[in-house]
Amino acid sequence: MDxxxxxxxxxxxxxxxILLIFVEEKVKSPIIxxxxxxxxxxTASSIIYMxxxxxxxxxSLILNYFLQNVRGYSALHSAxxxxxxxxxxxxxxPLATKMYQKLSAKxxxxxxxxxxxxGLFMLSLVQFETSEAIIICCNVIIGLGxxxxxxxxxxxxxxxxxxxxxxxxxxxxxxxYIGQEIGMALxxxxxxxxxxxxxxNIRHYAYVQIDKHVLSDSVKSVVKMEIKEIFESTSKTTxxxxxxxxxxxxxxxxxxxxDNLPLPKKxxxxxxxxxxxxxxxxxxxxxxxxxxxxISSALTPLSQGQAQLGQGIQLLAQKEExxxxxxxxxxxxxxxxSRAFNQVFIIASLIVLITSPLAYLTDKKVKE
Numbered sequence: 001m002d003x004x005x006x007x008x009x010x011x012x013x014x015x016x017x018i019l020l021i022f023v024e025e026k027v028k029s030p031i032i033x034x035x036x037x038x039x040x041x042x043t044a045s046s047i048i049y050m051x052x053x054x055x056x057x058x059x060s061l062i063l064n065y066f067l068q069n070v071r072g073y074s075a076l077h078s079a080x081x082x083x084x085x086x087x088x089x090x091x092x093x094p095l096a097t098k099m100y101q102k103l104s105a106k107x108x109x110x111x112x113x114x115x116x117x118x119g120l121f122m123l124s125l126v127q128f129e130t131s132e133a134i135i136i137c138c139n140v141i142i143g144l145g146x147x148x149x150x151x152x153x154x155x156x157x158x159x160x161x162x163x164x165x166x167x168x169x170x171x172x173x174x175x176x177y178i179g180q181e182i183g184m185a186l187x188x189x190x191x192x193x194x195x196x197x198x199x200x201n202i203r204h205y206a207y208v209q210i211d212k213h214v215l216s217d218s219v220k221s222v223v224k225m226e227i228k229e230i231f232e233s234t235s236k237t238t239x240x241x242x243x244x245x246x247x248x249x250x251x252x253x254x255x256x257x258x259d260n261l262p263l264p265k266k267x268x269x270x271x272x273x274x275x276x277x278x279x280x281x282x283x284x285x286x287x288x289x290x291x292x293x294x295i296s297s298a299l300t301p302l303s304q305g306q307a308q309l310g311q312g313i314q315l316l317a318q319k320e321e322x323x324x325x326x327x328x329x330x331x332x333x334x335x336x337x338s339r340a341f342n343q344v345f346i347i348a349s350l351i352v353l354i355t356s357p358l359a360y361l362t363d364k365k366v367k368e
Contacts, residue, residue, distance in 0.1 A: 033167055036160065042168060044361035045156030046175045048109060051355050052149045053179025055116050058348045059085045059139050062187055063123065066341045067135075070128065070334070084136050085143040092147015097154075105155040110359035112148025113352055119145055120349035124342040128334035155362045187344050194340035203231050205332045213321040214265045222254040223247075223325075255322055256315070264317035274313045 024030040037043045059082050067078040096108050119142035126135060157168040206227050210220050226247035264270035 032171060036164060036168055039159060040361050041159050042156050044358045045152040046172050048149060048152040048358055049172050050175040050179035051352060052146060053176035054183040055352050056146060057180055057183030057187060058120055059142055061184060062344055070337045081132055081135050082139060085139040088140045088143020089147045092144040093150050096148045096151050104363045105151050106359050106363040108148050108151050109362050110356060112145045113356040113359055116142055116145030116149060117349045117353040120345055120352060124345035128338050152362055187348060190347060191344050194343050198336035198340040199231055201336050202333050206329045209325050209328050213325045214262050215318060215321055216260050216262055218257060219254045222250055226250060255318060258311055261314040270313055270317035274310055277310045
């Protein structure tokens with residue numbers, strides 16, 4: 001159903017675009033003067049400014065998703081890490097304008113696109129444990145690059161007739177919004193696909209770890225069932241957090257049951273303690289059998305205490321196994337989700353890099 005909806009929406013948009021071009025070429029006073037695109041500098045600058053809008057979506061939207069939904073930051077905390085991008089743009093634009101007096105627009109725009117692509121690629125190296133300072137540095141680099149790319153706005157109308165400059169500015173500015181819409185649609189679609197793949201990988205890894213660790217059958221059953229419910233849930237992050245807390249409560253209840261407790265893992269310290277205690281229990285039973293009845297009855301509580309001690313060792317060993325299981329699942333979750341976002345950052349970087357040769361077309365030598 002969703003696939004058909006997206007296909008129909010795309011088809012309608014495509015038909016609408018064709019009709020728009022057809023009508024604009026026929027009417028006497030078009031809203032968009034398509035003849036302006038005959039000027040290659042204007043066309044190249046418009047495309048680059050569209051890429052500007054596309055690229056700015058990465059820190060403002062995709063990175064924001066990563067910070068809030070993967071790292072668990074608040075919206076305000078995430079904003080503190082993203083705002084440096086805007087500040088760097090505000091710094092890069094006047095710097096590029098000043099350099100424009102000595103350097104050509106195509107060189108400045110090209111430098112900006114390479115810097116932006118480099119910053120986006122650096123974001124693709126960000127992991128769950130990456131420090132906030134590095135994330136801020138990536139955003140500053142992206143912002144500086146975007147500030148230089150903004151020179152395409154000035155270059156776009158440089159060779160247009162003065163009377164057409166206002167219309168040209170409007171078209172170029174609109175191309176930025178088109179780039180933002182394309183960025184949101186394309187990158188979020190890719191991100192959703194990556195996250196679905198990551199979820200499958202995390203769930204499979206979780207089941208493997210549950211089976212691999214030494215846990216009672218009841219604990220394994222509860223953990224698998226709760227993990228399945230969490231992954232099948234499509235609710236909001238806050239609801240997911242509640243479900244995780246509910247899962248932990250149920251798992252703790254199952255882990256405290258003393259029925260069918262597994263032996264501690266072979267080679268572990270708990271196994272050594274358990275084996276030593278078991279030998280004491282066996283030895284005590286042999287001693288009790290050979291003692292008079294009055295003395296043996298007095299030693300019965302000691303034997304019971306040793307049995308309870310063995311049970312306690314089993315519970316502690318299972319707790320350690322359960323903690324290790326959840327830690328490995330958590331590490332897998334952070335790694336897979338980070339990879340899902342990193343792939344989006346790489347794609348955005350490649351798109352900016354591939355379109356960078358267009359910068360060469362944003363200026364030309366004026367014949368003296």
